[in-house]
Amino acid sequence: MTTPTEHDAGRADNPGPGPRPHPRPLLNRRLAEFGTTIFAEMSALAQKTGAINLGQGFPDTDGPEEVREAAVRALRDGRGNQYPPGPGVPELRTAVADHQLGRYGLSFDPDTEVLVTAGATEAIAASLLALVEPGDEVVALEPYYDSYAACIALAGGTRVPVTLRPHEGRYVLDLDELRAAVTPRTRLILLNSPHNPTGTVLSRAELAAVAALAVERDLLVVTDEVYEHLVFDGEHVPLASFPGMRERTVTISSAGKTFSFTGWKVGWITASPALVAAVRGAKQFLTYVSAGPFQYAVAEALRLPAAYFTALRDDLRAKRDLLSAGLADAGFEVYRPAGTYFVTTDIRPLGESDGFAFCRALPERCGVVAVPNAVFYDHREQGAPFVRFAFCKRTEVIQDATARLKTLAGGA
Template sequence: MTRPLLNRRLAEFGTTIFAEMSALAARTGSINLGQGFPDTDGPEEIREAAVRALRDGRGNQYPPGPGVPELRTAVAEHQLKRYGLAYDPDTEVLITAGATEAIAASLLALLEPGDEVIALEPYYDSYAACIAMAGATRVPVTLRPHEGAYVLDLDELRAAVTDRTRLILLNTPHNPTGTVLTRTELTAIAELAVARDLLVVTDEVYEHLVFDDAAHLPIASLPGMRERTVTIGSAGKTFSFTGWKVGWITATPELTSAVRSAKQFLTYVSSGPFQYAVAEALRLPETYFDALRADLRAKRDLLSDGLERAGFAVYRPAGTYFVTTDIRPLGETDGFAFCRSLPERCGVVAIPNAVFYDHREEGAPFVRFAFCKRSDVLEQAVSRLQGL
């Protein structure tokens, strides 16, 4: 065969950096602060809810295509209680196989070849792959470090819009930088979307993981945005059950129907018994969410302080599971080389941020560490990193 086996739209992506670095962690016995998954399970009562659903025969066969009614209702209640956003659980909520499928289904449904998609760079690696699979073109707008945080240049965002722009792909709280977009920034994005008649797909899986004075604001709640926004949520990060792969979208009936048309040919349905458990999880008391934030804030500070002592420049995040660091104070400039050598040097695995950039040079000296681990594991990692 003279033609490559892999679809040329995917040829640039290869194996994800997460698979590579997790394999490196296993091979070297290193502490894996690369991939963003907790090393403890979520609430016992939610695990028991999944067991109860299994035993009761709920979800063991194909669940309804849009998701079980109990979870769709719980998602709608969550959006109304938290943000004042009213959605019809029957026509405006769709359950997906995690946020990753929600992203894929949304982009495959809403994009055509020739469309352009603006994404905030650095971005989660599946964004680029899904845009490519849809035959569209990604247009990165780069978040840049400024005074200890990453910021969006709104003029650069406006300049990126062309007559071919179909949608803006947002992520807030933002992975990997930990930025939480402000009301001012989101209002400017909303005004741009309305003025240029753009769709917005917004990945808000870290909505409950915000710290200090940061506050999560869904862009769908701003004027003119509900009718043009697909909002993506997920149970994995909020409840520490990432393996269950339960996500969702909320949107108008027209947008939800479009996304469902693509989703039905991906997994069709998934996570039957877990959907019932997540419905209960979304109704946990506020004390659960407060304790989650407090625990992760303490772990953020533990790791951030240790990284600073080890010589990194640290961008302390306002949200998510991740701390971004600058390795130049250590005399390093190549994040890929640094991360590939780090396990041998001190037994810790991290992720080079450059993999999340189209403009690789913008991300070259930055490295991401995950702090969603047990405190004793983070303390051990910090101790090892002092050897740098």
């Protein structure tokens, strides 16, 4: 007589010994739509082809020598080689508070209102994981830095994009569209200014309108201000400085873009004690702590004289203008950025309309890598003809790249 176990062993729904098929994909469904980041894909393509990489936003030179030496000194002195304090080393928290006060007149207690993170990316993740629950809506400006969408998804929130659209040579925010996007389910607004990838810097009037809406609807706001020192036209004004915003805003910044040490991954938030405590509650289960010796170095970097920040801005402004002119000569329509590392272009004057196909072919066509803006949109069709180039490179690299790009327009 056959036993039930023997009888069932050959059935399709009981495969017997050996590994069973997984009943669902291994990757969390909330992340399934994202795949590999476009930055990894395009940087790999640059390495494979030997093309000039104007896709990913990292400098090709290191930052100030005195800041690098401060990190070496911390390592040698044994400062930060073991776990630093969870909120960050006191020297850096104090330097961040002093920076906010000296630069913007915003007063923060370094003990209760500053939190050091593993770069701005972790600050964004920790903020959204802490403040957003399943069913909450998060309004974000589109196009957006790609981690925004992934972090909202991980938190179980629903992203509600408000699209920045090109108008008279720049990307603009439709304040009526922003207001219409807010519903009773909206928990927070995720704001980025200076804005990646478009280079838009929101004006005082635009920020005042965002602040008034947040106060009226009792919304939290998370602001990504990592390009605060890279404003070429206009000014950077923290949203937390507007009436009613100090207690409802999590302000994020980092050292990577300002000091050209992107690999150190040192970021921070400033906010009210209650908001910092909430974000710290999530952050402690992500990295807990990171970059111990580099925290001491960044504390010194934030105290560099004003001339450093002016020189950085002026150098990048000149590179912006150089790349923008070269792209225009190559036949692109160029949206000259008011801030950040990036120039957004329209490829339709070149007879192209698919940014993905264009960027994947560009390394072979002329030896340059760029990034398709469509990856930064929920509404992919809105971003389809736009392509982003980074200008945080040496002048000679930008000159070489623009010479290569001229072949697109039939130039020499």
